[in-house]
Amino acid sequence: SENNVQAKLVLLGDMGTGKTSLVLRFVKGQFHDHQESTIGAAFFSQTLSLNEGTVKFDIWDTAGQERYHSLAPMYYRGAAAAVVVYDISSMESFVRAKKWVEELHLQGNPAMVMVLAGNKADLEPKRRVDTEEGKLYAEDNGLLFLETSAKTAQNVNELFYEIGKRLARA
Numbered sequence: 001s002e003n004n005v006q007a008k009l010v011l012l013g014d015m016g017t018g019k020t021s022l023v024l025r026f027v028k029g030q031f032h033d034h035q036e037s038t039i040g041a042a043f044f045s046q047t048l049s050l051n052e053g054t055v056k057f058d059i060w061d062t063a064g065q066e067r068y069h070s071l072a073p074m075y076y077r078g079a080a081a082a083v084v085v086y087d088i089s090s091m092e093s094f095v096r097a098k099k100w101v102e103e104l105h106l107q108g109n110p111a112m113v114m115v116l117a118g119n120k121a122d123l124e125p126k127r128r129v130d131t132e133e134g135k136l137y138a139e140d141n142g143l144l145f146l147e148t149s150a151k152t153a154q155n156v157n158e159l160f161y162e163i164g165k166r167l168a169r170a
């Protein structure tokens, strides 16, 4: 296809929700039980081939620790897509995710493709955020919604493909 796009993608969300793990699952097919907390931000690159064309993602995996919050605008500025991640076993992380969505709506690129990802979907027995709650919030705020697991790979490729499809079409 002639339609080749390069897109900046940023991951935001509370510490420990699995941002790095989602990226490592997508880019390297790996998962680590003891993934280290990100300092500042980490950069990854991955190209997806779709029917619509190819999408080269420049991925900024930001650090969730509060002390890095002020750096976030550097990473979401100019981003074509944002993935806001929470952990389905933590209501606090869902509250934090909603704050990120508000910040992106106020300060982010209005055309940005935004996805809400309820990660750690494998932790069903520890669930604190109902699927319906995440889904409704996403619908009301114009985000795509997926529950994912970096551990089992559930919906991880789907997450990036859905974004890629929307960017390749645009």
Ligand code: GTP
Residues within 6 Å of the ligand: 013, 014, 015, 016, 017, 018, 019, 020, 021, 022, 032, 033, 034, 035, 036, 037, 038, 039, 062, 063, 064, 065, 119, 120, 121, 122, 123, 148, 149, 150, 151, 152
């Ligand atoms: P910060 O860099 O501190 O912002 O964290 P992060 O959001 O990048 O989270 P990270 O990927 O470092 O994962 C935190 C912990 O959760 C690690 O111990 C991971 O192994 C674990 N983890 C990540 N994703 C999943 C998942 O889908 N399921 C389960 N059960 N554990 C996960």
